[in-house]
Amino acid sequence: MSGITEPRGWTKGALTTTSWLVYFFFYAPILVLIIFSFSDSRNASVWGGFTTVWYSDFAADSELTGALWNSVRIAVVATLISVVLGTMSALALERFRFRGQRVFDALLYLPVIIPDVTMAVMLLLFFAQAAKWFGFPKGFGTIALSHIAFCISFVSIVVRARLGGMDDKLEEAAMDLYASRWQAFRHVTLPLIMPGILGGGLLAMTLSLDDVVITQFVTGGGWSTLPVYVFSLIRKGVTPLINAVSVVMLVASMALVALSLLTQRLRGDDAVRQS
Amino acid sequence: MTTLRVRWTAVIAVFAVILAGCGDSGTESAAGECEVGQTDGALALYNWAEYIDPEQLDAFAAEYGIEATMTEYDSNEAMLPVVSAGNSGYDVVVPSDYMVGIMIDGEFVQPLNFDLIPNAANISDDFANPSYDPEQAYSVPYQWGYTGLAVDTEVVGTDFPRSWDLVFGEAVPADAAGKITLLNDPRETLGAALKALGYSLNTTDQGELDEAQALIEAAKGNLLRFDTDSSDELLTSGESAIAHGYSGDMFTQFLEMDDPSRYVFFVPEEGGTRWIDNMVIPFDAPHPCTAHTFINWMLDGEQGAALSNWNYYGTPNSAAIDMLDDELNAFLTDPSVLPGGLDNVEEIADTGDFEIKYSDAFENAKG
Numbered sequence: 001m002s003g004i005t006e007p008r009g010w011t012k013g014a015l016t017t018t019s020w021l022v023y024f025f026f027y028a029p030i031l032v033l034i035i036f037s038f039s040d041s042r043n044a045s046v047w048g049g050f051t052t053v054w055y056s057d058f059a060a061d062s063e064l065t066g067a068l069w070n071s072v073r074i075a076v077v078a079t080l081i082s083v084v085l086g087t088m089s090a091l092a093l094e095r096f097r098f099r100g101q102r103v104f105d106a107l108l109y110l111p112v113i114i115p116d117v118t119m120a121v122m123l124l125l126f127f128a129q130a131a132k133w134f135g136f137p138k139g140f141g142t143i144a145l146s147h148i149a150f151c152i153s154f155v156s157i158v159v160r161a162r163l164g165g166m167d168d169k170l171e172e173a174a175m176d177l178y179a180s181r182w183q184a185f186r187h188v189t190l191p192l193i194m195p196g197i198l199g200g201g202l203l204a205m206t207l208s209l210d211d212v213v214i215t216q217f218v219t220g221g222g223w224s225t226l227p228v229y230v231f232s233l234i235r236k237g238v239t240p241l242i243n244a245v246s247v248v249m250l251v252a253s254m255a256l257v258a259l260s261l262l263t264q265r266l267r268g269d270d271a272v273r274q275s
Numbered sequence: 276m277t278t279l280r281v282r283w284t285a286v287i288a289v290f291a292v293i294l295a296g297c298g299d300s301g302t303e304s305a306a307g308e309c310e311v312g313q314t315d316g317a318l319a320l321y322n323w324a325e326y327i328d329p330e331q332l333d334a335f336a337a338e339y340g341i342e343a344t345m346t347e348y349d350s351n352e353a354m355l356p357v358v359s360a361g362n363s364g365y366d367v368v369v370p371s372d373y374m375v376g377i378m379i380d381g382e383f384v385q386p387l388n389f390d391l392i393p394n395a396a397n398i399s400d401d402f403a404n405p406s407y408d409p410e411q412a413y414s415v416p417y418q419w420g421y422t423g424l425a426v427d428t429e430v431v432g433t434d435f436p437r438s439w440d441l442v443f444g445e446a447v448p449a450d451a452a453g454k455i456t457l458l459n460d461p462r463e464t465l466g467a468a469l470k471a472l473g474y475s476l477n478t479t480d481q482g483e484l485d486e487a488q489a490l491i492e493a494a495k496g497n498l499l500r501f502d503t504d505s506s507d508e509l510l511t512s513g514e515s516a517i518a519h520g521y522s523g524d525m526f527t528q529f530l531e532m533d534d535p536s537r538y539v540f541f542v543p544e545e546g547g548t549r550w551i552d553n554m555v556i557p558f559d560a561p562h563p564c565t566a567h568t569f570i571n572w573m574l575d576g577e578q579g580a581a582l583s584n585w586n587y588y589g590t591p592n593s594a595a596i597d598m599l600d601d602e603l604n605a606f607l608t609d610p611s612v613l614p615g616g617l618d619n620v621e622e623i624a625d626t627g628d629f630e631i632k633y634s635d636a637f638e639n640a641k642g
Contacts, residue, residue: 042508042528042531046508046512062329063325063329121356124356124357124360125360127362128360128361128362128363129362131362131364132361132362137364138363138364216348216349216353216357217356217357219346220319220346220363220364220365221319221344221346221364222319222344222345222346223346224346224347228347228349229324229347231349232323232324232347232348232349233324233325234349234504235323235324235349235350238504238505
């Protein structure tokens with residue numbers, strides 16, 4: 001019996017070429033974006049010499065920095081709440097059997113499956129009624145709630161995958177050794193699923209920071225997020241200023257990924273041993 | 276891509292409109308109780324991005340001792356569902372011409388109380404009683420611009436016909452062949468072709484539309500490409516020599532060059548498009564007095580000039596003209612920009628069910 005053999009000859013060549021092409025199509029546009037964010041020309045497709053003026057323009061533009069600050073505040077709140085709720089629902093669905101579980105399970109996937117625009121219209125009409133009956137104003141609250149609504153599903157899915165791969169016996173063993181339910185959760189289960197929680201949280205934060213479609217339907221009261229504001233700027237043409245903003249958003253996203261990988265490495269499976 | 280997005284948003288807009296129909300949409304102006312200059316709460320403005328200096332908005336807030344916030348949208352189609360769903364919380368919205376018509380039909384805007392807007396007297400006659408709001412009951416103009424042709428005189432020279440023939444006919448200058456861009460927009464570009472043929476750009480005659488489609492197809496050989504987002508930049512970077520584009524974009528781009536006089540913008544004598552963005556008050560605006568006060572304040576000559584001097588679009592405010600920056604004033608009053616006069620200039624109107632024919636004809640023309 002032979003295991004999986006490494007492809008040879010032209011197969012290998014074709015696969016290698018494909019891989020490189022994938023990387024190229026992924027990263028070449030990003031490279032172009034970054035290069036032209038340093039171009040000293042209003043025209044985003046003409047190189048006009050090196051400058052960092054677009055970055056200082058970004059920093060000096062109170063509308064853009066205000067929108068960035070809005071995005072960060074919303075993302076932090078949406079992430080924290082959806083991580084807690086998403087983890088709780090993952091635990092409930094994975095550990096217990098209860099009436100209506102299948103329905104709840106299916107409903108949880110809904111925000112992942114339905115198109116953004118559909119979700120956006122549902123939320124728009126929902127908040128229109130909320131404003132009518134309860135005077136709930138559009139703004140931070142409506143955006144944060146909308147983001148939480150779709151982030152919970154993603155967090156829950158990621159955490160459930162982690163829970164599914166976890167050995168139930170570990171928690172049972174802890175309880176055999178007189179750990180209370182809470183202690184078993186706190187010192188055994190939680191550290192084991194932490195990479196899943198962090199991964200889900202990171203995903204939630206990225207989705208919240210990137211969302212345009214849903215946010216532009218539920219925003220109000222001057223609460224424009226950075227992607228929504230940038231999108232409305234593009235109408236007037238792409239300038240290197242938008243490149244600069246995009247690069248900042250890109251770097252921030254990559255920093256988040258790096259941070260999460262680092263935390264997961266530090267707090268991975270050996271966390272159980274330490275505690 | 277843009278068309279797909281617009282279609283999606285259009286579908287959504289229709290849904291929202293149907294659902295919002297269940298709500299109560301009064302057609303009476305809610306501002307019966309207000310007095311001139313009175314405010315009844317914070318101003319929530321729903322506007323295009325970079326369409327007003329944030330400091331000007333702050334100045335309004337300071338003058339009346341209230342808060343003022345602005346939220347941005349990127350297209351009329353993105354704005355409509357939000358306002359039509361009701362309880363949007365916005366006091367003043369800035370839709371374009373055809374969208375004002377749609378909003379009036381749907382009763383998503385309330386009639387203005389012109390007793391509260393004495394500065395409406397400043398609106399220039401050229402903008403009074405527009406086709407989309409013939410009695411000027413619901414809207415007042417905010418800013419405007421033309422769609423026309425921009426020419427690089429170093430390539431084309433200064434002796435050229437101010438006509439759509441420059442891009443569609445036999446008169447395409449040899450040096451400009453292959454260096455022409457047309458807008459990647461069904462209504463604008465078919466509108467240009469319809470004007471070149473002497474028809475209305477709001478035609479609902481399939482035969483006329485077919486002719487326009489054929490004209491664009493025939494012109495494709497001379498095109499660099501169809502481009503909306505960077506037509507101004509392509510011209511000043513030398514990639515194109517004749518560009519179909521928007522006056523405000525072109526003009527701003529020219530002024531950034533070392534020698535702005537090298538470029539010329541004009542509306543061909545056969546006619547072209549004029550767009551007008553307007554201030555309206557949503558049917559359920561929470562602060563109708565503040566909304567009227569803001570509209571009146573914006574129609575003041577000084578504020579109108581401040582607005583145009585910041586965003587460099589045309590002002591419909593006759594009291595503001597004298598206070599405009601010199602370059603802007605020169606451009607707005609230059610007769611050679613509009614050789615055919617205003618008679619042949621039209622606003623794009625909503626053609627309802629015929630709209631899809633424009634999209635189809637344009638896709639067919641592009642091939």
